[in-house]
Amino acid sequence: GFNLGIVGLPNVGKSTLFNALTETAKAQAANYPFCTIEPNIGVVEVPDDRLYRIAELEKSRKITPTFIEFVDIAGLVKGASKGEGLGNQFLSHIREVDAIAMVLRCFENPDVVHVEGSVDPIRDADIIDIELIAKDLESVNRRLERVEKAAKGNDKKAKEEFEYLKEIKEVLEGLEPLRRYKDKFAEDTWMYATKELFLLTTKPVMYIANIGEADLPEGDNNPHVQKVKERAREENAPVVVLCAELEAQLAGLEREERKELLEAYGLKEPGLHKVIREGYRLLNLITFFTAGEKETRAWTVVKGTKAPRAAGKIHSDIERGFIAAEVINYEDYIKAGSMVKAKEKGLVRLEGKEYEVQDGDIIYFRFNV
Numbered sequence: 448g449f450n451l452g453i454v455g456l457p458n459v460g461k462s463t464l465f466n467a468l469t470e471t472a473k474a475q476a477a478n479y480p481f482c483t484i485e486p487n488i489g490v491v492e493v494p495d496d497r498l499y500r501i502a503e504l505e506k507s508r509k510i511t512p513t514f515i516e517f518v519d520i521a522g523l524v525k526g527a528s529k530g531e532g533l534g535n536q537f538l539s540h541i542r543e544v545d546a547i548a549m550v551l552r553c554f555e556n557p558d559v560v561h562v563e564g565s566v567d568p569i570r571d572a573d574i575i576d577i578e579l580i581a582k583d584l585e586s587v588n589r590r591l592e593r594v595e596k597a598a599k600g601n602d603k604k605a606k607e608e609f610e611y612l613k614e615i616k617e618v619l620e621g622l623e624p625l626r627r628y629k630d631k632f633a634e635d636t637w638m639y640a641t642k643e644l645f646l647l648t649t650k651p652v653m654y655i656a657n658i659g660e661a662d663l664p665e666g667d668n669n670p671h672v673q674k675v676k677e678r679a680r681e682e683n684a685p686v687v688v689l690c691a692e693l694e695a696q697l698a699g700l701e702r703e704e705r706k707e708l709l710e711a712y713g714l715k716e717p718g719l720h721k722v723i724r725e726g727y728r729l730l731n732l733i734t735f736f737t738a739g740e741k742e743t744r745a746w747t748v749v750k751g752t753k754a755p756r757a758a759g760k761i762h763s764d765i766e767r768g769f770i771a772a773e774v775i776n777y778e779d780y781i782k783a784g785s786m787v788k789a790k791e792k793g794l795v796r797l798e799g800k801e802y803e804v805q806d807g808d809i810i811y812f813r814f815n816v
């Protein structure tokens with residue numbers, strides 16, 4: 448599966464948000480017992496109305512959503528890269544996640560101490576970035592030491608590596624996270640930074656602006672939120688504005704009560720839904736469906752995934768024996784009203800092994816056993 452790590456300074460609302468996630472996960476686990484629950488991991492359903500519409504039309508006996516994992520990465524403080532607090536442990540956990548959700552405190556509350564003495568989400572984000580940058584610099588320097596000598600000789604591979612490292616180091620020494628260079632670096636340099644060195648600041652980031660209840664629904668009048676949005680815009684990163692305390696309350700409620708509480712605050716949906724949706728987008732993920740009387744199910748793949756590989760998500764045998772994919776997109780499917788009717792109208796296409804699966808595709812795979 449795909450996962451997002453939740454990071455932030457102490458007292459910004461991480462645990463509150465993570466509790467909301469695990470409450471949600473626990474409520475869902477009743478229906479999907481295959482989801483084991485670990486203390487620092489919350490596996491939550493990707494909310495998608497399409498799944499339920501399809502299941503309804505196909506009269507499916509079983510409905511299985513797709514999931515995304517959240518990892519609570521506690522323990523970040525200033526100086527983490529030098530081993531302060533749970534420093535090193537914390538940083539190694541970041542290496543394992545696909546993307547980072549950075550929780551930034553935008554709520555004022557004199558009862559909740561701020562570790563840096565005042566509410567300033569931009570300063571906080573910088574503190575986090577600096578720790579990640581410091582750790583990356585450490586990795587880069589260690590590697591440089593190893594290849595420098597070889598690069599002075601005739602070792603072509605080492606020379607190449609040396610050039611990548613110099614380029615990367617320059618950005619880090621300018622105190623910039625590498626994620627801002629995804630499109631500025633040459634493809635090779637970027638691949639080296641991500642797939643060889645697994646540098647922390649290459650991970651995509653989403654910002655979560657945690658506001659107080661009084662600032663709901665949008666937090667538009669909160670100047671901290673404006674600043675977070677500005678920073679995110681510069682990086683082309685998503686922002687979700689939410690109130691962690693409200694999310695925690697919502698997570699414990701039944702459907703109807705939840706709706707009422709959301710309405711009372713002028714909200715259409717829980718902030719957690721936005722977090723999941725934005726996380727999905729950040730990781731470049733899409734959903735396809737398999738549908739039938741027995742089961743309708745949602746599956747997650749990276750955008751650009753070809754049909755056989757997508758089939759492999761279901762079972763490796765289907766990928767191996769792939770013949771063709773019968774495909775219809777959700778919009779066309781809904782217009783037709785059911786799979787049988789869609790077929791009658793000739794709306795179901797036959798696609799081959801080069802077909803790139805699209806978001807909302809409903810697919811039946813033909814394969815040889």
Ligand code: GDP
Nearest residue numbers: 457458459460461462463559658659690691692
């Ligand atoms: P963490 O250290 O980042 O995990 O922070 P916590 O989740 O433990 O939150 C620290 C304190 O801030 C707690 O007393 C929370 O009740 C409070 N808090 C968290 N989120 C909000 C929020 O959205 N609004 C307000 N007013 N207080 C919050």
